[in-house]
Amino acid sequence: MRFRSLRRAVQSVAALGATVALAAVGLATPAQAATPPLPGLNITGTYVAGVSSGGFMATQLQVAYSGTFDGAGVYAAGPYDCGQGKVIKFVTCDLGLGADDLERQARGWAAEGRIDPLSNLAGKPVYTYHGYLDPVVNPLVSRAGVDFYEDFGADVTYHNWDAAGHSWPTPDGVVPCALTLPPFLNNCHNDPQREMLTTWLGGVNPRNAGAPMGTLRYFDQNAYAPGGSARALSMDTTGQLYVPPACAQGAACRLVVALHGCLSAQQLLGTAFAEKGNLDTYADTNNLVVLYPQAVSSVWPVNPQGCWDWFGYTGSDYAVKSAPQMTAIVNMVHALGA
Numbered sequence: 001m002r003f004r005s006l007r008r009a010v011q012s013v014a015a016l017g018a019t020v021a022l023a024a025v026g027l028a029t030p031a032q033a034a035t036p037p038l039p040g041l042n043i044t045g046t047y048v049a050g051v052s053s054g055g056f057m058a059t060q061l062q063v064a065y066s067g068t069f070d071g072a073g074v075y076a077a078g079p080y081d082c083g084q085g086k087v088i089k090f091v092t093c094d095l096g097l098g099a100d101d102l103e104r105q106a107r108g109w110a111a112e113g114r115i116d117p118l119s120n121l122a123g124k125p126v127y128t129y130h131g132y133l134d135p136v137v138n139p140l141v142s143r144a145g146v147d148f149y150e151d152f153g154a155d156v157t158y159h160n161w162d163a164a165g166h167s168w169p170t171p172d173g174v175v176p177c178a179l180t181l182p183p184f185l186n187n188c189h190n191d192p193q194r195e196m197l198t199t200w201l202g203g204v205n206p207r208n209a210g211a212p213m214g215t216l217r218y219f220d221q222n223a224y225a226p227g228g229s230a231r232a233l234s235m236d237t238t239g240q241l242y243v244p245p246a247c248a249q250g251a252a253c254r255l256v257v258a259l260h261g262c263l264s265a266q267q268l269l270g271t272a273f274a275e276k277g278n279l280d281t282y283a284d285t286n287n288l289v290v291l292y293p294q295a296v297s298s299v300w301p302v303n304p305q306g307c308w309d310w311f312g313y314t315g316s317d318y319a320v321k322s323a324p325q326m327t328a329i330v331n332m333v334h335a336l337g338a
Contacts, residue, residue: 035220035238041247041289043337045254047200049073049127049279051168051184051297052136052261056082056310057325059145061257063106064321066120066331068338069257071200075192076166076261078141079148080106081319083311102144103151107209114320122153127196131164131188133178148191157199162188166259183272184264193278197286201254206280214244214284216274221294224331226324226327231296233314233324234303236267239332240292242280253287255338257329262307265294289336 048069050058055077058272062072063080082314109115125256126149142160149156162169165180173187197204202304218238222232230237274280279290297306301313309318309325317323 016113030129035218037223038219038241038335039243039248040335041116041255041337042250042252042291043255044252045070046257046333046338047073047254048257048259049196050074050077050261050308050309051075051258051264052077052166053307053310054259054261057256057259057308060319060323061326061329062124062126062309062318063118063121064323064326066116066118066124067333068116068330068333069124071125071127071197073127073129073200075147075168076131076134076137076142076255077145077310079145082141082144083108085312085316085318094129103148106152109320114317114322118152118241121149124154125199126154126156127192127199128156128158128160129162129169129175129192129196130158130160131162131167131169131186132160133163134166135180136166148331151258155199157195159192162190164188168273168277170276172276172278172281174276182271183262183276184261185272185276191278193282197282197288201286205285207278208284209281212242212280212284214242214280215248216240216242216271216280218295221328221332224335225328230328231298233328234295234298234301234306234309235325235328236265237267239294240266240271240274242274242290242292243285244287244289246287247289251287253289255289255291255333255336256283257291257293257333259293259308260295262305265296265306267294267296267306291332291336293332295325 048058048061055074059080062069110118146158164177167184167186169188169192170185171191173185175181175186177186177188221239283290295306295308312318314324
Protein backbone atom coordinates (compact mmCIF):
# COMPACT_ATOMS: atom_id res chain seq x y z
CA MET A 1 0.00 0.00 0.00
CA ARG A 2 1.14 3.54 -0.60
CA PHE A 3 0.80 5.77 2.47
CA ARG A 4 -1.47 8.10 0.51
CA SER A 5 -3.74 5.17 -0.27
CA LEU A 6 -3.87 4.20 3.38
CA ARG A 7 -4.65 7.74 4.40
CA ARG A 8 -7.40 8.14 1.79
CA ALA A 9 -8.95 4.80 2.70
CA VAL A 10 -8.97 5.55 6.41
CA GLN A 11 -10.30 9.07 5.88
CA SER A 12 -13.13 7.86 3.65
CA VAL A 13 -14.08 5.16 6.13
CA ALA A 14 -13.94 7.59 9.05
CA ALA A 15 -16.24 9.98 7.22
CA LEU A 16 -19.01 7.42 7.27
CA GLY A 17 -19.13 7.67 11.04
CA ALA A 18 -20.47 5.53 13.81
CA THR A 19 -24.11 6.09 12.90
CA VAL A 20 -23.71 4.44 9.51
CA ALA A 21 -21.74 1.61 11.05
CA LEU A 22 -24.35 0.85 13.65
CA ALA A 23 -27.20 1.15 11.18
CA ALA A 24 -25.47 -1.28 8.83
CA VAL A 25 -25.32 -4.00 11.42
CA GLY A 26 -28.52 -3.16 13.25
CA LEU A 27 -26.84 -3.03 16.66
CA ALA A 28 -26.12 -0.38 19.23
CA THR A 29 -23.90 -0.50 22.26
CA PRO A 30 -26.03 -1.85 25.11
CA ALA A 31 -25.93 -0.48 28.62
CA GLN A 32 -23.32 -2.32 30.64
CA ALA A 33 -23.83 -3.48 34.19
CA ALA A 34 -21.02 -3.52 36.74
CA THR A 35 -18.24 -5.52 35.13
CA PRO A 36 -16.61 -8.40 37.00
CA PRO A 37 -13.13 -9.79 36.38
CA LEU A 38 -12.53 -12.74 34.08
CA PRO A 39 -13.45 -16.23 35.29
CA GLY A 40 -10.91 -18.99 35.72
CA LEU A 41 -11.56 -21.72 33.14
CA ASN A 42 -10.03 -25.02 32.01
CA ILE A 43 -8.02 -23.73 29.04
CA THR A 44 -5.92 -26.27 27.13
CA GLY A 45 -4.67 -24.19 24.17
CA THR A 46 -4.52 -20.53 23.18
CA TYR A 47 -4.83 -18.92 19.73
CA VAL A 48 -5.02 -15.33 18.50
CA ALA A 49 -6.71 -13.80 15.46
CA GLY A 50 -7.35 -10.26 14.29
CA VAL A 51 -8.19 -8.01 11.37
CA SER A 52 -6.40 -4.87 10.15
CA SER A 53 -4.71 -3.30 13.20
CA GLY A 54 -5.96 -6.34 15.11
CA GLY A 55 -4.25 -8.55 12.52
CA PHE A 56 -0.95 -6.77 13.10
CA MET A 57 -1.50 -7.09 16.85
CA ALA A 58 -2.25 -10.80 16.44
CA THR A 59 1.11 -11.23 14.71
CA GLN A 60 2.86 -9.23 17.41
CA LEU A 61 1.32 -11.38 20.13
CA GLN A 62 2.12 -14.64 18.31
CA VAL A 63 5.74 -13.66 17.71
CA ALA A 64 6.51 -11.89 20.99
CA TYR A 65 4.69 -14.51 23.09
CA SER A 66 5.28 -17.56 20.93
CA GLY A 67 5.48 -19.70 24.03
CA THR A 68 1.92 -18.70 24.93
CA PHE A 69 0.05 -18.74 21.62
CA ASP A 70 -0.34 -22.00 19.73
CA GLY A 71 -1.44 -20.44 16.43
CA ALA A 72 -2.51 -17.20 14.75
CA GLY A 73 -5.08 -15.90 12.27
CA VAL A 74 -4.08 -12.74 10.38
CA TYR A 75 -6.70 -10.93 8.30
CA ALA A 76 -5.88 -7.87 6.18
CA ALA A 77 -2.49 -7.26 7.78
CA GLY A 78 1.22 -7.94 7.35
CA PRO A 79 4.49 -8.96 9.03
CA TYR A 80 5.72 -8.50 12.56
CA ASP A 81 6.64 -4.88 13.36
CA CYS A 82 5.88 -3.71 9.84
CA GLY A 83 5.09 -0.24 11.22
CA GLN A 84 8.63 0.05 12.65
CA GLY A 85 7.55 2.75 15.07
CA LYS A 86 5.87 5.06 12.56
CA VAL A 87 2.89 4.69 10.23
CA ILE A 88 4.94 6.23 7.41
CA LYS A 89 7.34 3.28 7.64
CA PHE A 90 4.51 1.14 6.31
CA VAL A 91 5.56 2.41 2.86
CA THR A 92 8.82 0.49 3.21
CA CYS A 93 6.92 -2.69 3.88
CA ASP A 94 4.66 -1.91 0.93
CA LEU A 95 7.55 -1.78 -1.49
CA GLY A 96 8.65 -5.22 -0.41
CA LEU A 97 11.78 -3.78 1.21
CA GLY A 98 13.02 -4.39 4.72
CA ALA A 99 11.59 -7.89 5.24
CA ASP A 100 15.06 -9.23 5.99
CA ASP A 101 15.57 -6.33 8.38
CA LEU A 102 12.37 -7.24 10.23
CA GLU A 103 13.58 -10.81 10.62
CA ARG A 104 17.03 -9.70 11.80
CA GLN A 105 15.41 -7.36 14.28
CA ALA A 106 13.20 -10.15 15.61
CA ARG A 107 16.25 -12.40 16.00
CA GLY A 108 18.03 -9.66 17.92
CA TRP A 109 15.10 -9.09 20.26
CA ALA A 110 14.79 -12.83 20.86
CA ALA A 111 18.51 -13.04 21.70
CA GLU A 112 18.03 -10.19 24.19
CA GLY A 113 15.01 -11.91 25.75
CA ARG A 114 12.66 -9.12 24.73
CA ILE A 115 10.50 -11.63 22.84
CA ASP A 116 10.16 -15.40 23.18
CA PRO A 117 12.52 -17.68 21.21
CA LEU A 118 11.64 -17.66 17.52
CA SER A 119 12.19 -21.41 17.43
CA ASN A 120 8.77 -21.67 19.10
CA LEU A 121 7.18 -20.67 15.78
CA ALA A 122 8.39 -23.80 13.99
CA GLY A 123 5.44 -25.97 13.01
CA LYS A 124 2.84 -23.68 14.54
CA PRO A 125 -0.27 -23.12 12.39
CA VAL A 126 -0.86 -19.66 10.94
CA TYR A 127 -3.85 -18.72 8.79
CA THR A 128 -3.49 -15.57 6.68
CA TYR A 129 -6.33 -13.95 4.71
CA HIS A 130 -5.99 -11.14 2.17
CA GLY A 131 -8.68 -9.90 -0.21
CA TYR A 132 -7.29 -8.77 -3.54
CA LEU A 133 -9.61 -5.73 -3.59
CA ASP A 134 -8.26 -4.49 -0.24
CA PRO A 135 -7.51 -0.75 -0.75
CA VAL A 136 -5.60 -0.42 2.54
CA VAL A 137 -3.15 -3.33 2.70
CA ASN A 138 -1.12 -4.03 -0.43
CA PRO A 139 -0.67 -7.71 -1.41
CA LEU A 140 3.08 -7.25 -0.99
CA VAL A 141 2.50 -6.45 2.67
CA SER A 142 0.35 -9.52 3.20
CA ARG A 143 2.83 -11.70 1.33
CA ALA A 144 5.67 -10.33 3.45
CA GLY A 145 3.79 -11.49 6.53
CA VAL A 146 3.48 -14.99 5.08
CA ASP A 147 7.18 -15.01 4.20
CA PHE A 148 8.12 -13.88 7.72
CA TYR A 149 6.26 -16.78 9.30
CA GLU A 150 7.50 -19.32 6.76
CA ASP A 151 11.10 -18.22 7.22
CA PHE A 152 10.80 -19.15 10.91
CA GLY A 153 9.22 -22.52 10.12
CA ALA A 154 5.55 -21.84 10.80
CA ASP A 155 2.93 -23.87 8.92
CA VAL A 156 1.12 -21.16 6.94
CA THR A 157 -2.20 -21.43 5.10
CA TYR A 158 -2.66 -18.42 2.78
CA HIS A 159 -6.12 -17.49 1.46
CA ASN A 160 -5.64 -14.67 -1.07
CA TRP A 161 -8.10 -15.34 -3.91
CA ASP A 162 -11.31 -13.59 -2.77
CA ALA A 163 -12.46 -10.33 -4.33
CA ALA A 164 -12.73 -8.89 -0.83
CA GLY A 165 -12.22 -5.41 0.54
CA HIS A 166 -10.46 -4.54 3.78
CA SER A 167 -12.50 -6.63 6.18
CA TRP A 168 -13.12 -9.64 8.39
CA PRO A 169 -15.00 -11.90 5.94
CA THR A 170 -17.72 -14.01 7.52
CA PRO A 171 -20.79 -15.89 6.27
CA ASP A 172 -22.81 -13.65 8.61
CA GLY A 173 -21.33 -10.48 7.11
CA VAL A 174 -23.53 -7.52 6.27
CA VAL A 175 -21.21 -5.78 3.75
CA PRO A 176 -20.81 -7.01 0.15
CA CYS A 177 -17.53 -8.82 -0.33
CA ALA A 178 -15.80 -6.25 -2.54
CA LEU A 179 -16.48 -3.16 -0.40
CA THR A 180 -14.54 -1.52 2.41
CA LEU A 181 -17.22 -0.12 4.71
CA PRO A 182 -18.25 -0.30 8.36
CA PRO A 183 -18.75 -2.63 10.12
CA PHE A 184 -16.04 -4.34 7.99
CA LEU A 185 -17.84 -7.68 8.29
CA ASN A 186 -18.03 -8.77 4.66
CA ASN A 187 -19.94 -11.66 3.15
CA CYS A 188 -17.88 -13.41 0.46
CA HIS A 189 -20.14 -16.50 0.43
CA ASN A 190 -17.52 -18.69 2.09
CA ASP A 191 -16.35 -19.47 5.61
CA PRO A 192 -12.79 -18.31 6.39
CA GLN A 193 -13.32 -18.95 10.12
CA ARG A 194 -13.86 -22.65 9.44
CA GLU A 195 -10.69 -22.64 7.34
CA MET A 196 -8.76 -20.90 10.11
CA LEU A 197 -9.99 -23.20 12.86
CA THR A 198 -9.28 -26.25 10.70
CA THR A 199 -5.75 -24.95 10.13
CA TRP A 200 -5.30 -24.62 13.87
CA LEU A 201 -7.11 -27.69 15.16
CA GLY A 202 -7.02 -30.15 12.26
CA GLY A 203 -10.81 -30.30 11.98
CA VAL A 204 -13.90 -28.72 13.50
CA ASN A 205 -17.54 -29.57 14.08
CA PRO A 206 -20.12 -27.62 12.05
CA ARG A 207 -21.01 -24.23 13.48
CA ASN A 208 -24.12 -23.53 15.48
CA ALA A 209 -26.59 -22.00 13.01
CA GLY A 210 -29.25 -21.36 15.67
CA ALA A 211 -29.50 -19.21 18.76
CA PRO A 212 -26.28 -18.78 20.75
CA MET A 213 -25.79 -21.46 23.38
CA GLY A 214 -23.28 -19.50 25.42
CA THR A 215 -23.15 -16.11 27.07
CA LEU A 216 -21.45 -12.96 25.83
CA ARG A 217 -20.46 -10.96 28.89
CA TYR A 218 -18.45 -7.86 29.71
CA PHE A 219 -15.41 -7.86 31.96
CA ASP A 220 -13.22 -5.21 33.55
CA GLN A 221 -10.13 -4.50 31.44
CA ASN A 222 -8.65 -2.16 34.06
CA ALA A 223 -7.85 -5.21 36.19
CA TYR A 224 -5.36 -6.44 33.57
CA ALA A 225 -3.86 -3.16 32.32
CA PRO A 226 -0.39 -2.24 33.58
CA GLY A 227 -0.92 0.59 36.03
CA GLY A 228 -4.59 -0.28 36.47
CA SER A 229 -5.95 2.08 33.81
CA ALA A 230 -7.00 0.65 30.45
CA ARG A 231 -7.83 4.13 29.14
CA ALA A 232 -4.23 5.20 29.67
CA LEU A 233 -3.29 2.53 27.10
CA SER A 234 -6.04 3.51 24.63
CA MET A 235 -8.03 0.47 25.70
CA ASP A 236 -11.68 0.53 26.78
CA THR A 237 -12.60 0.01 30.42
CA THR A 238 -14.48 -3.15 29.48
CA GLY A 239 -13.88 -6.06 27.12
CA GLN A 240 -16.12 -8.91 25.94
CA LEU A 241 -15.96 -12.66 26.60
CA TYR A 242 -18.00 -15.48 25.08
CA VAL A 243 -18.24 -18.69 27.10
CA PRO A 244 -20.23 -21.76 25.95
CA PRO A 245 -22.06 -23.71 28.68
CA ALA A 246 -19.64 -26.66 28.67
CA CYS A 247 -16.66 -24.36 29.17
CA ALA A 248 -18.42 -22.49 31.97
CA GLN A 249 -19.03 -25.84 33.66
CA GLY A 250 -15.36 -26.84 33.65
CA ALA A 251 -14.87 -28.74 30.39
CA ALA A 252 -11.46 -28.55 28.73
CA CYS A 253 -11.69 -25.71 26.21
CA ARG A 254 -9.39 -23.81 23.90
CA LEU A 255 -9.15 -20.02 24.01
CA VAL A 256 -9.33 -17.74 20.96
CA VAL A 257 -8.30 -14.10 21.40
CA ALA A 258 -10.11 -12.09 18.70
CA LEU A 259 -8.94 -8.55 17.92
CA HIS A 260 -11.09 -6.02 16.08
CA GLY A 261 -9.67 -3.52 13.62
CA CYS A 262 -9.66 0.27 13.50
CA LEU A 263 -13.11 1.91 13.71
CA SER A 264 -14.49 -1.45 14.83
CA ALA A 265 -14.36 -1.53 18.63
CA GLN A 266 -17.44 -1.72 20.86
CA GLN A 267 -17.18 2.07 21.18
CA LEU A 268 -18.68 2.23 17.66
CA LEU A 269 -20.03 -1.22 16.83
CA GLY A 270 -21.17 -2.62 20.17
CA THR A 271 -21.22 -6.43 20.01
CA ALA A 272 -21.22 -6.67 16.20
CA PHE A 273 -17.80 -8.34 15.91
CA ALA A 274 -18.75 -11.01 18.42
CA GLU A 275 -22.28 -11.57 17.13
CA LYS A 276 -21.52 -11.62 13.40
CA GLY A 277 -17.83 -12.56 13.28
CA ASN A 278 -18.58 -16.32 13.17
CA LEU A 279 -16.35 -17.33 16.07
CA ASP A 280 -19.01 -17.71 18.75
CA THR A 281 -20.93 -20.01 16.40
CA TYR A 282 -17.96 -22.41 16.30
CA ALA A 283 -17.27 -21.88 19.99
CA ASP A 284 -20.63 -23.46 20.80
CA THR A 285 -19.87 -26.69 18.93
CA ASN A 286 -16.14 -27.00 19.49
CA ASN A 287 -15.57 -26.03 23.13
CA LEU A 288 -13.94 -22.68 22.42
CA VAL A 289 -13.86 -19.62 24.65
CA VAL A 290 -13.57 -16.34 22.74
CA LEU A 291 -11.95 -13.28 24.31
CA TYR A 292 -12.65 -9.91 22.66
CA PRO A 293 -10.29 -7.27 24.12
CA GLN A 294 -11.31 -3.73 23.24
CA ALA A 295 -9.25 -0.75 22.13
CA VAL A 296 -10.78 2.73 22.20
CA SER A 297 -10.17 6.03 20.44
CA SER A 298 -8.13 8.51 22.45
CA VAL A 299 -6.57 11.94 22.18
CA TRP A 300 -3.57 10.75 24.18
CA PRO A 301 -2.15 8.32 23.32
CA VAL A 302 -2.86 9.62 19.81
CA ASN A 303 -5.27 7.01 18.49
CA PRO A 304 -8.33 8.69 16.91
CA GLN A 305 -9.51 5.55 15.08
CA GLY A 306 -9.46 3.18 18.05
CA CYS A 307 -6.74 0.99 16.48
CA TRP A 308 -4.53 -1.52 18.23
CA ASP A 309 -0.94 -0.35 18.59
CA TRP A 310 1.03 -1.85 15.70
CA PHE A 311 3.17 1.23 15.06
CA GLY A 312 4.15 2.69 18.42
CA TYR A 313 1.60 5.18 19.71
CA THR A 314 1.95 3.74 23.24
CA GLY A 315 5.75 3.85 23.21
CA SER A 316 8.82 2.37 21.60
CA ASP A 317 8.33 -1.08 23.16
CA TYR A 318 4.94 -1.68 21.48
CA ALA A 319 6.10 -4.86 19.65
CA VAL A 320 8.00 -6.65 22.45
CA LYS A 321 6.82 -8.48 25.56
CA SER A 322 6.89 -5.32 27.69
CA ALA A 323 4.39 -3.60 25.35
CA PRO A 324 1.58 -2.24 27.55
CA GLN A 325 -1.33 -3.38 25.37
CA MET A 326 0.15 -6.83 24.77
CA THR A 327 0.92 -7.16 28.49
CA ALA A 328 -2.71 -6.38 29.28
CA ILE A 329 -4.00 -8.98 26.80
CA VAL A 330 -1.61 -11.66 28.02
CA ASN A 331 -2.67 -10.88 31.59
CA MET A 332 -6.24 -11.59 30.47
CA VAL A 333 -5.16 -14.86 28.84
CA HIS A 334 -3.45 -16.00 32.04
CA ALA A 335 -6.40 -14.96 34.19
CA LEU A 336 -8.64 -17.24 32.11
CA GLY A 337 -6.38 -20.16 32.90
CA ALA A 338 -4.03 -20.39 29.93
